Amino acid sequence: MYYRHNCDFTYPERSDEHMITVKHLRDTHFDENFEYLPKGFWHKIKRGLLWLCLNTFVFPVVTIRHGVKIYGKKNFRKHKKDFKNGAITIANHVFMWDYLCVLKCIRPHLQYHPGWKTNFEGPNGPLIRWVGGIPIPTDNRRAMAKFQKAIGQVLESGKWLHFFPEGSMWFYYPDIRPFKKAIFKYAVRYDKPIIPISLSFRPRKGIYKWFGKNPLIDVHIGEPLYADKALPTPDAIDKLHKEAYHVMQVMNGINPGDPTYNTDQNIETYKKTM
DSSP: OOOOOOOOOOOOSSTTOOOOOOOOOOOOOOSTTSOSSOOOHHHHHHHHHHHHHIIIIIHHHHHHHHTOEEEOTHHHHHTGGGGTTOOEEEEOOOSTTHHHHHHHHHTTOOOBEEEEHHHHTSTTHHHHHHTTEEEEOOSOHHHHHHHHHHHHHHHHTTOOEEEOTTSSOOTTOOSOOOOOTHHHHHHHHTTOOEEEEEEEEEOOOGGGGGGOSSOEEEEEEOOOBOOOTTSOHHHHHHHHHHHHHHHHHHHTTOOTTSTTOOOOOOGGGOOOOO
């Protein structure tokens, strides 16, 4: 389960810093007037058509191209009643198509997910919106309030929401970077279970060696995590934050005592392991 590849990647200094650059195609004002959660008829039609396309063409392509194997789907069936009013999924962010792996895991649910606003101004911006993307505004308090309201509407309506709590994508990084705590505030505030989904790697073998050098993908679905209602809110958030981080590491085969097992959630002082 715990495989460290030999790919030649240079990772950023801060654990939430982005590795990719996005071609800028459009200027969008993510302010208080922006529609963070579209509800129009045509937007719903586009989401429906995209969902059909994902299931018919995209998921099979992702599975074959990256050798995706999914483990733990029994945990969805086992706790199905706990998810009837919605849930929050989290995953480590490790390659361009990892969110498609998450969507494949949770189908038939089509969820929403907050995302880096730069992505919405690039070539895939419309597709990201149709698949449920909600841009995260910066440097505007009123816009952030509008964004927070949209997130609340998603959770209050019983829909599913996804976060990449590391805050950025690092290509095929084998360890779990620190998690942003704000995500766990939503879980406590709206009383939603968190479903951990971790992505780990395995080496290319056989015919897969002919089609690339990057490792293949294993996806692990864990048992849901719940906020401790006996604790004051700040303590419940802190406990859930730490528990989720521990669980995600263990799901990837990184256990306490291992050299790369991490307990420090300080994003600025995180020490890279590759």
